Amino acid sequence: MSEPVRDRATRSLPTAAVRHGRQRRSRAITTILTTVAAALAVVMVSTVSVGAIAVAQLNANIDYVDLAVAEGQEERVIPTIGEWEGGFNVMLVGIDNDGKQGDAADRGGSVLNDVNILVHVAEDKQSAVAISFPRDLVVPIPSCPRPDGTSSFAMSAQPINVAYSYGGLGCVVLTVEALTGLTIPYAGTISFTGVARMSSAVGGVEVCVDGPINDRLTGLKFPAAGNYTVEGYQALAFLRTRYGVGDGSDLGRISSQQVYLSSLIRKVQNEGVLTDFTKLYGLAQVASSSMQLSRTLTPDAMVSMAQALRDIPTENIVFVQYPTRYGxxxxxxxxxxxxxxQAAAIFDRIKAGKPFTLDGDSTGVGSNLNPNAPSAEPTPEATPTEEPRPPKNGKVEPEPTAEPTVPPVGPTEEPDKVSGxxxxxxxxxxxxRANN
Incomplete structure (x- = not known):
């Protein structure tokens, strides 16, 4: 296999070498459904600072897995805690048909990676992009090491959601690396119970629907168009619903999930979640007890990521679908x-360290712009200049010298607008968008 292109997102990390090893079987993961990676995406983009609260305790809760590397690829590395240098890529995976699901005997079949989200944080830590890969996307799957020490055969055209069945989380990472040309040192999954508990830990998430939804398969029911605050298993049902939104496809579900993700990030950043110890610790406990993470994604690494991520403006966090068409x-x-x-427009910019945004109304088949969206906050009026100080001892005191103004840190360049x-x-x- 040819060596993947090494992108700027993984250079200059404080590191310790990781040895190749067999993937350990999961102990902590119970039932995992198709949209669980959505919650972990938010954890990695905006709430990973919780790892600093109780590193030892949280580390004991996490089930770790080793990631193999492709032939010719550099060994994956474990960062040490400290200021994060450069950007990074994290692969987030939600699996279905796990053997521990309550209905596993009825469902049967292979364990599938039905949700696949790649989170990329730019080198200047001023922008991030979360790329969703549809589960039915047909791609080459490379040879992958298996837990028993054997390897699968490389395949030229398979749905991406079968990669997990050939070699676990590591095979999903190798597949996406081959597809994108990016190096992905960090990866993880989170259980469906974690999704429900995490939404409750932040006090619910407000979502908007443009019409009534009654999806009997997931139990999601909204009587009319409007805004609803969802938490617990209602939040999970919202993330899982496929036939209730858009055109009933997985592509519609992805754009509907982005409605939830964007609202959750705004809540986390704007409502003091990151400064509320109780909520932070609750999120930390939920996340750590519901995850399976690559051994490179330690609490130390997450603390360092958090220091780089917490101040990214919401307008610089882009959710995008990998470009596709129905076959x-x-x-x-x-x-x-x-x-x-079209995909090259994304990954060429990521490799070159160039931020980008979407052009115009780019929502997918499962969502629309909210016509009742709140207006932007008005710019505060300038403070009136103070009157000169009264004389003292017959003299006018000079005004104190103002401290030099430090310009705000921002992107090194304006983001490109990418159409299509x-x-x-x-x-x-x-x-x-309700599927009526």
Whole structure:
């Protein structure tokens, strides 16, 4: 296999070498459903600072897994705690048909990675992008090491959601690395119970729908268009619903999930969650007890990531779908076909360290811009100049010298607007499109 392109997102990290090893079987993961990676995406983008609260205790809760590397690829490294240098990539995976699910005997079949989100944080730590890969995206799957020490055969055209069945989390990472040309040192999954508990830990998440939804498969029911605060298993049902939104496809579900994700990030950043010890510790406990993480994604690493992530403006956090179209001929018939030229617009910019944003109304088939979105906050009026100080001892005291103004830190360049992509920023207020 050719060596993946080494991007700027993984250079200059404080490191310790990681030895190759077999993947340990999961002990902590119970039932995991198809949208669980959404919650971990938010953890990594905006709430990983909780790792600093009780590192030893949280570390004991986490189930770790080793990631193999492709032939010719540099060994993955474990960062030490400290100021984070450079950008980074994290692969977030939600699996279905896990053997510990309560309905596993009825469902049968392989364990599948039905949700796949790649989070990239730019080198200047002023922007981030979360890329969702549809589960039916047909891609090459490389040879992957298995837990028993054997390896799977490389395959030229398979739905991406079968990668986990061939080699666990590590195979998903190798597949996405081959598809994108990016190096992905960090990865993880989170259980569906974690999604429900995390939404409750922040006090619920407000979502918008543009019409009534009654999805009997997930139990999600909204009687009319409007805003609803969801938490617990209602939040999980909202993230899981496929037939209730858009065109009933996984592509519609992805854009609907972005409605939830953007709202959750705004809540975390704007409502004091990051400064509320009780909420932070609750999130930390939920996340650490519900995750399986790569051994590189230690609490120390997450603390360092948090220091780099917590101040990213919401308008610089972009959620985007990997570009696809519905397949019309084998091997894509009944699946989705990658649009590689459009995808290159994303990954070429990531490798070059260039931020980008979406052009115009780019919401996907499962969401719309909210026509009742709150207006932007007005710019505060300038403070009136103070009157000169009264004379003292017959003399006018000079005004104190003002401290030099430090310009705010911002992106090194204006983001490109890329047309043809579907998604939104975390600053966009959107509504899930009801599938009536």
């Amino acid at each position: 019309q001929a084998p091997p894509y018939l009944g699946k989705v076909e990658p649009l590689r030229d 992509l579907q998604g939104q920023t975390a600053a966009d207020f959107t509504c899930s």
